[in-house]
Amino acid sequence: MTEEIIIAGFGGQGVLSMGQILCYSGVMQGQEVSWMPSYGPEMRGGTANCTAIISDKEISSPVLTQYDTAIVLNQPSMDKFEDAVKPGGLLIYEENGMTRKPKRTDINICSIAAYDESVRMNNTKVFNMIVIGGFLKVKPIIELENVIKGLQKVLPERYHHLIPLNEEAIHKGMDIIKKEHSLN
Amino acid sequence: MKELRLMKGNEALAEAAIRAGADAYFGYPITPQSEVIEYLMRENPVDRTGMQVLQAESEVAAINMVYGAAGCGKRAMTSSSSPGISLKMEGISYIAGAELPCLIVNVVRAGPGLGTIQPSQSDYFQAVKGGGHGDYKMIVLAPATVQESVDYVKLGFDLAFKYRNPVMILSDGIIGQMMEKVELFEQMPRTTEEPEWATVGKKPGRDSVIVTSLQLQSEEQEKVNLRLQAKYRVIEKNEVRYETYMCDDAEYLFVAFGSCARITRKAMELAREKGYKVGLVRPQTLYPFPEKVINEFGSRMKGILTVEMNAGQMVEDVRLAVNGQCPVKHFGRFGGMIPSPDEILNALEQKIIGG
Numbered sequence: 001m002t003e004e005i006i007i008a009g010f011g012g013q014g015v016l017s018m019g020q021i022l023c024y025s026g027v028m029q030g031q032e033v034s035w036m037p038s039y040g041p042e043m044r045g046g047t048a049n050c051t052a053i054i055s056d057k058e059i060s061s062p063v064l065t066q067y068d069t070a071i072v073l074n075q076p077s078m079d080k081f082e083d084a085v086k087p088g089g090l091l092i093y094e095e096n097g098m099t100r101k102p103k104r105t106d107i108n109i110c111s112i113a114a115y116d117e118s119v120r121m122n123n124t125k126v127f128n129m130i131v132i133g134g135f136l137k138v139k140p141i142i143e144l145e146n147v148i149k150g151l152q153k154v155l156p157e158r159y160h161h162l163i164p165l166n167e168e169a170i171h172k173g174m175d176i177i178k179k180e181h182s183l184n
Numbered sequence: 185m186k187e188l189r190l191m192k193g194n195e196a197l198a199e200a201a202i203r204a205g206a207d208a209y210f211g212y213p214i215t216p217q218s219e220v221i222e223y224l225m226r227e228n229p230v231d232r233t234g235m236q237v238l239q240a241e242s243e244v245a246a247i248n249m250v251y252g253a254a255g256c257g258k259r260a261m262t263s264s265s266s267p268g269i270s271l272k273m274e275g276i277s278y279i280a281g282a283e284l285p286c287l288i289v290n291v292v293r294a295g296p297g298l299g300t301i302q303p304s305q306s307d308y309f310q311a312v313k314g315g316g317h318g319d320y321k322m323i324v325l326a327p328a329t330v331q332e333s334v335d336y337v338k339l340g341f342d343l344a345f346k347y348r349n350p351v352m353i354l355s356d357g358i359i360g361q362m363m364e365k366v367e368l369f370e371q372m373p374r375t376t377e378e379p380e381w382a383t384v385g386k387k388p389g390r391d392s393v394i395v396t397s398l399q400l401q402s403e404e405q406e407k408v409n410l411r412l413q414a415k416y417r418v419i420e421k422n423e424v425r426y427e428t429y430m431c432d433d434a435e436y437l438f439v440a441f442g443s444c445a446r447i448t449r450k451a452m453e454l455a456r457e458k459g460y461k462v463g464l465v466r467p468q469t470l471y472p473f474p475e476k477v478i479n480e481f482g483s484r485m486k487g488i489l490t491v492e493m494n495a496g497q498m499v500e501d502v503r504l505a506v507n508g509q510c511p512v513k514h515f516g517r518f519g520g521m522i523p524s525p526d527e528i529l530n531a532l533e534q535k536i537i538g539g
Contacts, residue, residue: 020190020363021191021308022364024190025421027188027190032365033190033363033364033365034362034363034364035190035362035363035364036358036361036362037361037362038365039215039216039301039357041359059364059446060446060447060449060450061446061449061525062358062362062364062443062445062446063358063443063447063522064524065524065525065526089434118221153190
């Protein structure tokens with residue numbers, strides 16, 4: 001198994017930490033991982049993205065142009081990465097703030113209203129965990145318990161009391177993700 | 185027990201410096217390398233090992249602090265990115281001339297000038313051919329993974345002290361910024377021995393020591409040069425390091441180093457899927473360059489393609505090593521652009537297989 005993921009959105013949406021959490025979870029599961037952020041001028045207020053690769057095998061290139069999964073959280077990211085999904089791959093987009101639907105018909109497409117759900121949960125900071133939950137529902141490449149172990153590694157100890165809340169957010173994401181276009 | 189962590193290349197390298205028993209780090213922030221000094225400041229290693237960390241007022245000051253600490257026999261290091269390394273070049277030449285050990289890290293970004301903060305390998309010439317003035321060489325280590333960034337800190341200090349010579353780790357924006365699984369070695373003690381060449385004061389029973397790169401008599405300077413050259417020949421004999429991938433049945437060969445070697449490895453896998461018999465040589469030391477193995481491959485390959493994030497630098501050393509036995513071409517992206525595996529495969533087909 002090799003899963004090559006691009007996660008893109010506005011700075012502040014938790015894009016980079018989503019990738020880190022997935023990678024640390026992969027480490028907990030004994031897999032090879034790599035995480036590569038965009039660190040250019042775009043991270044100063046504009047779009048941010050990171051590449052996360054989780055694999056059973058040693059990872060060659062940490063930088064890619066085509067992905068198994070694209071998780072896009074704003075319109076500029078959808079515009080940039082919709083075409084970079086491999087045929088048969090997966091595109092997940094956040095509904096909030098999108099002005100157009102994806103056009104591809106040769107990939108699986110899911111939408112998630114993670115922002116609205118985070119508002120209902122009264123904590124918009126768990127937005128990215130809801131998205132992770134949605135992704136893991138469609139592609140269960142990592143066991144939930146390893147995600148929790150990953151969170152314990154990523155979060156400083158003083159925030160460990162928030163882990164149950166994050167776990168709840170993952171479950172919400174699994175519940176609310178919607179299939180928009182399915183290949184089979 | 186193994187300690188596995190997910191770390192950024194720059195941060196892992198900084199932690200490795202503490203664990204390698206470094207005595208001092210002097211630096212000045214610059215993207216994409218700033219995490220090295222940020223991590224060291226946060227970690228405050230003076231409490232862990234007594235290692236001193238100082239943000240100097242400039243890159244020039246930082247390298248001269250390294251010069252001073254090295255002259256006292258200390259394990260000193262600095263790090264920067266391309267424009268900052270250019271500023272350090274005068275000091276590096278002095279350190280090489282005075283035959284002192286130190287570790288210099290260059291997390292390369294694209295130039296010339298201030299260029300851009302994105303990754304590049306365009307400082308190959310500067311690192312390998314000199315950079316500063318005078319006939320000198322640095323040992324240049326090129327990590328391709330976060331793990332190698334860690335391992336080369338320890339190796340770098342060892343080689344620097346073994347040969348009393350500056351060692352450079354030539355990283356880049358990809359290796360510095362990416363996170364990977366890394367296994368950290370155990371904390372090593374800081375050494376308290378004073379090498380006999382260290383300027384630590386004339387005590388009874390100790391010969392006086394002068395550390396200098398100045399020799400006004402040409403006859404004496406030539407002796408220094410001859411001694412340096414003899415040392416470099418020993419380094420060339422003993423310290424060549426490289427990895428080969430799928431070379432046994434190969435008809436074509438990639439040569440690439442650092443992050444670019446990983447992208448090229450993906451291209452090699454794609455090429456193999458298409459039925460091309462392609463291998464890859466990845467120099468881990470850029471000086472000393474693995475010219476012997478490349479010369480041997482040159483005698484039995486149909487063609488060699490170097491892949492670099494520059495306009496063609498290492499390709500010159502590959503051509504010298506191959507010495508006309510087969511065609512050697514270069515493919516590169518530069519200015520902070522990163523070549524994709526597909527582009528590399530395409531270049532192989534166009535320039536080597538079809539060429």
